Amino acid sequence: MSTQASKDNTEGQKVPLLVDDHTVTTVRESKIMVILRGLPGSGKSTMAKEIEQKYKDNAHLFSADNYNIKPAIRTSDGGEYSIMDDELHKCCDRHEANLVILDDTHHDRDRLEKLFDLANQFHFTVLVIEPKTLWKLDCGQLKDRNHWKLSLEELKNLRPTLEKELLPLYFGWFLAQCDEDKLRKISQEFLEQLGAFKAFKKHLQSYGIEDKHKLNLLKYFAKTPNILHCTSKYCDYGKVVGSEEYAQMEAVKKGYSRAYTLHITALFVTPRTTGAQVELTEEQLHLWPLDAEKEVMPKDNFPKGSRAHITLGTAADIQDVQTGVDLLEFIKLQQTGGEKEDFGEMYRGKIHYYENGMWMLTLSRKIEVKTIFSGYYGKPGVTAPQQGSKKVFLPTCEIM
Ligand code: 2AM
Numbered sequence: 001m002s003t004q005a006s007k008d009n010t011e012g013q014k015v016p017l018l019v020d021d022h023t024v025t026t027v028r029e030s031k032i033m034v035i036l037r038g039l040p041g042s043g044k045s046t047m048a049k050e051i052e053q054k055y056k057d058n059a060h061l062f063s064a065d066n067y068n069i070k071p072a073i074r075t076s077d078g079g080e081y082s083i084m085d086d087e088l089h090k091c092c093d094r095h096e097a098n099l100v101i102l103d104d105t106h107h108d109r110d111r112l113e114k115l116f117d118l119a120n121q122f123h124f125t126v127l128v129i130e131p132k133t134l135w136k137l138d139c140g141q142l143k144d145r146n147h148w149k150l151s152l153e154e155l156k157n158l159r160p161t162l163e164k165e166l167l168p169l170y171f172g173w174f175l176a177q178c179d180e181d182k183l184r185k186i187s188q189e190f191l192e193q194l195g196a197f198k199a200f201k202k203h204l205q206s207y208g209i210e211d212k213h214k215l216n217l218l219k220y221f222a223k224t225p226n227i228l229h230c231t232s233k234y235c236d237y238g239k240v241v242g243s244e245e246y247a248q249m250e251a252v253k254k255g256y257s258r259a260y261t262l263h264i265t266a267l268f269v270t271p272r273t274t275g276a277q278v279e280l281t282e283e284q285l286h287l288w289p290l291d292a293e294k295e296v297m298p299k300d301n302f303p304k305g306s307r308a309h310i311t312l313g314t315a316a317d318i319q320d321v322q323t324g325v326d327l328l329e330f331i332k333l334q335q336t337g338g339e340k341e342d343f344g345e346m347y348r349g350k351i352h353y354y355e356n357g358m359w360m361l362t363l364s365r366k367i368e369v370k371t372i373f374s375g376y377y378g379k380p381g382v383t384a385p386q387q388g389s390k391k392v393f394l395p396t397c398e399i400m
Helices: 003-012 021-028 044-058 082-093 109-121 139-145 152-163 177-195 198-202 243-248 250-255 292-296 322-335
Strands: 032-036 059-063 099-103 125-129 170-175 223-225 229-234 259-269 273-279 309-314 341-346 349-353 359-376 383-385
Touching: 021 044, 021 259, 021 359, 032 044, 032 109, 044 059, 044 099, 059 082, 082 099, 082 109, 109 125, 125 359, 139 152, 170 177, 177 259, 177 273, 177 309, 177 359, 229 243, 229 359, 243 250, 259 309, 259 322, 273 322, 273 359, 292 322, 309 322
Parallel strands: 032 099, 032 125, 059 099
Antiparallel strands: 170 229, 170 359, 223 309, 223 383, 229 309, 259 273, 259 359, 273 309, 341 349, 349 359
16 A cells, blocks of 8 residues: 555544544443445445454444445345344344444445434444545545455446435434433433422413323423434435535534533423523534524524523424424523513522423533434434333443
């Protein structure tokens, strides 16, 4: 390999999960499925092995090559993947690794869908990583580099499926498992305390609950996202205007698969949603789209990042996207000096009643949560029950 090529290859391997200390620590506290994607010979296997090496006991590498699965355009899955998938399923089901690395071309949408479903089922955050080597799309060079000895023709057939970047349903910061478990617990305690609060029971009419004895906020907000996250950009797999431009932004390219600590300043409850208000840092604001607030409230002016939140639960028939709208309603009332009643200290902060059943707990100490910036690629609408969701508590959790 020439000096230039070797340098480019090294450059290509510098993904945050190999070189950024904060990311390495956060990945160890998360459940991550790394999907390496690219043409044969583009540098995936080198990267896959480096990642496996870095995370050793926590990682399990599944390489399609080891199962003798030849990269090819297939009209149907002829069973080539059955042994690999069995082992992959077992690995996830038995919690054998909290970092699963998949080394394959991943050019086929149906194959990817299967993996995204699996990631959802076992609560993994997905990172789609493509090697950045200079020859990654150069079929002439790849012909000599791929050990499958694929012809130029075969490589050219595969290339169009891999040229275009895979866009997620949405980009965002996904909570590390430890911090997600802690935040869910805090959210439950808050809902229990608020539900038992006398003043709350007086304002029940907006919740459509007539009998205060039947009040159970955990049941009321029964739907909760499968993995807690703070959405930055909703893309609908590229259908939303501006999503390709967002994915191409320098900050997004650099931030993808990197760890960030989010700061939660308040928890809130409305008759529609319950969520956590997030205060983004300067660095995090670079990942925030300019139109995020205008997208849902075009007539109002808000400081950039005002909509940043984590949906904790939604009432029946309410979509997650409503949580950010509800948060902006609070901020609008705060901006206009709207009526609010101070009910003093409660749980971890001060509780205020605004209007129409809107309650906000301003935290006396911000809650920090570790996250990984990535995309959600699976099907929409995957939610988990508020209580009793099957999860693993990782040993490295600290008390918040
Ligand atoms: P959330 O960020 O408030 O939880 C899938 O719908 C995810 O994308 C949810 O997490 C949802 O809300 C978020 N989202 C952000 N903008 C959206 C939009 N315009 N339409 C649908 N969902 C959106």
